[in-house]
Amino acid sequence: MPGTADLLPLTVALPLLGAALLVVVGRLLPRTVNDVLALAVAAATCAGLLLEWLRAGGGRVVSWSGGWTMTGGESVGIVLVGDRLGIGLALLVSVLTVAVLAYSWRYFDEPPERHRGAFPALLLLFEAGMCGFALTGDLFNAFVFFELMGVVAYALTGFHVEDPRPLHGALTFGVVNSLAAYASLLGIGLLYARTGELGMAQISSHLSGHRADPLLVTAFVLVTTSMLVKAAIVPFHFWLPDAHAVAPTPVCMLMSGVMVELGVYGTVRIYHVVFAGQHGIPPDAFEHTMVAAGAVTGVVGAVMCWQQRHLKRLLAFSTIGHTGLFLVGLGLLGPDGAAGTAVYVAGHAGAKAALFGLVGVLLDRYGSVDEHALHGRGRELRGTGALFLAGGLALAGLPPFGTGLGKSLAEHAAGGSGPWLPALYVLVSAVTGAAVLRAGLRVFFGAGPVPRRTHADLETSGEGEEPEVRDPRRPVPRTMTLVPAVLIALCLAVGTVPSVAAAVAEGARAFTDHAGYLASVRHGGAGVPAAAAPEAIWTLPGVLLGLLSAGLAVAMACAAVWRPSHALRGAGHHLVVPLRRLHSGLLGDYLMWLTVGMAALLVAVGSQV
Template sequence: MSVVDLLPLTVAIPLVGAALLALSGHWIRRMGCDILTALFATAQAAVLLVLWLHTAHGSPGHSPASWVGGWTPHRGESVGIVLVGDPVGVGAALLAALLVLAVVAYSWRYFDEPPARMPGTFPALVLLFEAGMCGFAVTGDLFDAFVFFELMGTAAYALTGYRVEDPRPVQGALTFGLVNSLGAYCSLLGIGLLYARTGELGMAQIGHALGAHRTDLLTVAAFVLVLTGLLVKAAVVPFHFWLADAHAVAPTPVCMLLSGVMVELGVYGAARVYWTVFSGAGGIPAPAVRGVLVCLGVVTALLGAVMCWQQRHLKRLLAFSTIGHVGLFLVAAALLDPEGAAGFALYVAGHAGAKAALFALTGVLLDQYGSVDVHGLFGRAKALRRSVGLLFVAGGLALAGLPPFGTGLGKSFAEHAAGSWLPVLTALFVVVSGVTGGAVLRAALRMFAGAGRRPGESGGPQTSGEGEEPEVRDPGRRVPRTMIAVPAVLLAACLALGLAPGVGGVFGRAGALFVSRADYQAAAGLPGPGATAPPPPLPDWTTAGVALGLLSTALAVGLAAVAVWGPARRGATARAARRALAACSRTLVLPLRGLHSGRLGDDVAWLGAGVAALLGAFSLLR
């Protein structure tokens, strides 16, 4: 058995595990379910780790690929499905597997009262979710990608609405499901159009066949439609409305997966589809893609940062910070160069550790106090200051990009790539990571230290986070050790990612392979030049990277301090500043918050408008 044969296993292991758990959950009780889940999750992570070590450290020739079921191409044609294990794809799957492992450990003692009849449901759904994510990350077939996309979607809707007793999770899951499935069907329409043009379904094969025809309206429509589903999953403005609603209500372990890896897979998919399908002759010209997607990324990042600052519901705050970071990821990936791709991959990996840790710590607060409302928890969490509080602050600093966290290194790569294309983008990276990190630090200061004035009630549309159902019904119990250990390990992993020597070399090579159309086509069995020249390795930390990381951290700390202690300051300047801020908030921010109405009709209308705008933009720029 060679390493290539491990590729199909990455889908098979979690699927088999999910089926086993769903079938045997009746008989083997809680403990058995936990052990079985842990076994399958560990096996999956181990397989992906072996694959990743193989692909990331240089397989000569090209990335490994496996034709499922032995349906290899016959005289250049195949009806089979190919799985391609390039470093970024396998890395994304590995990230999903590691987060699932963390979630399994975290929820070991989390749902102390699982549904009595079916203790296997939750872990089975988590493994199904994992199968969808890993399959989506490694598949080289566009229709197969749609199926995995829907598989991870369906598992995610069910997990979001897992606590069916409470109406809000059900509402969030319904919006999530309706909007995401509509986006997925748009993608399928695009896939149908591509099949009509080329008669192929493999990504590399479609890309190859598109070259026989000039770029016309059908190509543009297909590109926009395929992109729609992926951008909905990635929660890019104006397709982002479902995200905060779903994240605010999903059980905490599910939030860790949604925010940590699923949303980022949307950006990954968009970049993958562009490079393999549309980057060659007969595709979409690179300047058009770069211009439009970087614009979308900038708007998404700014909106995420502004809305994140406004939230008092802790999970919603973290959800909007995810939107802000996804905007940055989209900017990095849409630069369409190897360094941007490397920065995107590393930033996503670091962000997953920090964000999942923050959600996990929020889960501890929900467990202890039955609330995720920052205002309601004002000063109440002092008892947890030394454990949860410290980790929470560390998570906020990691989010802001403090060196040497992995987020900081990823940010410095992406920042450098973005800054050399358009210098103002550097400022965007600093501001957005500073504001989102600052919002987390502000919440930490208020909850764990009771610092500053008790925040007053503000008007306008908002979700408070009071009256949440605690996810664990055992008041007054001690915080289970795993619930502290898991976020600590996640943050340590984020730190290790930034400190490990040679990270720049590994990710630089991964990014170069990700944007190499020739390598992908060779892997998928098409004739072509094959191997590309090895890229110059990226330096691990540069002076500019460290300085910008420190700058965004200082911005985060400063913003948090001003927000907490500012309202108590006396003096004419402070009063004038407060008045100006209030006016700004009334005219700019309140209408923005009003747009997030949480109504299904509005979300779908925005989706339609977004598709129309993208169609217009790309047909003008083609």
């Protein structure tokens, strides 16, 4: 596709240049100018990615930086490869970055002159790292972009350096993810030693002449571990709720909305391109391992989500539960599962970012994110409450939200592996949606009796939080409610505008086409797969399952608010206490689970090769 890939490098370079500009001159400019400049850079990046997404069609666009193309099957150049799923994920990153910059317009106090422009600059660096990771075709550069994303995320998590809690959360986040990154780098080194290549397509070509031996299995596990840690897959997930509980609300919108999903995307993308050849890791080994890990993650995330009263931790565990479902859908390795998961991710990003934004309104207004302490205090924010309930219904998979359509398509794809997988989708969606609805009914509508607080509570309290503004008496900035409303509307549009879901489904063919990816990188063609694109439409079973999960969510939320069952609470106490104690907040425990997870992954994959 001559001339169509020229914008790909620019979509990565532009936010990098914008961040550099803000760092150099930001302290000399008024805050409004900094915000406008950052917003303009993010919007321009978004426009470039949208153009490339439209041009990609059902194939790919390939861009070799500096014209260093392949010669005789070899190259030292840096290549960016974009299909509609990869470019679409980068586009989602840019859309959420625009939303977060708009949301933050008057969210923070006027920073000191020496820090002016720092926050938007970090957001642009975050965007550049995520976009670069979604588009790169080079394994080492994937590591570089992934680490750029991670380092900026650590800095954003601990942005309020005067408070020890964000620093502790950022330290836990940074140490766990950095150790996983070193494992990934070691795996890349093993692949380089075996093949002498760093490009994903070139590595795959060289591996085609080797059988899946212990070195290849070890490299796969090491590289995959870093992705699964960033995706917060059990047992690599412990850092995420601790980080979300203390990170600034706009940062949570990006981390839960798209950063975690990039870990799932990277896991499956690298497998499809690098390890899925004739002599690579067997598809059954990958599918069984990832589907099992996704199922466990979904259940653990849903159970822990239900037990929270700290609203940011509640939403963080909800993200873990849904990320497990995303791994199940992509782990099935078919275009149907990829199409459904892609639609699901797009809808979930809008709903989850909106919910975090609305929690930010509570923190701005009341200096608390505790569901019990806020009981009835949000009655004056009925519009915010209505949006919060809409977000809860979207998480539950209610048609016609985009989350409901994606869940429907993924359930259909998973049904071929047995009825238990669609049941898992219904269960996780219902429980996480119910937790959000329960909190919304209590906080914004004062429903039910005031919850009694006892020493036996399993939840982490959300009281004593510091407002992220110094004058909570000011009116809530309009952008803090307008942006979540737009994000909820976008989630609805994903499920109601047929052309959007159809275009995403068309890109799923290219995402799962191993031979086509290699051909595109070698010869520069689009490599449009011959297979028909999966259908991305509402079906009667999908609508019924969506109504079932939403109905269960409403019933559970109402029961928890108006008719709490002491018997069920006691049973739940005995079942959940051991799980709750595993989330100790101790860095040493988390590192131990990182080691256990790597060993389990090695055994699971190695035993099936």
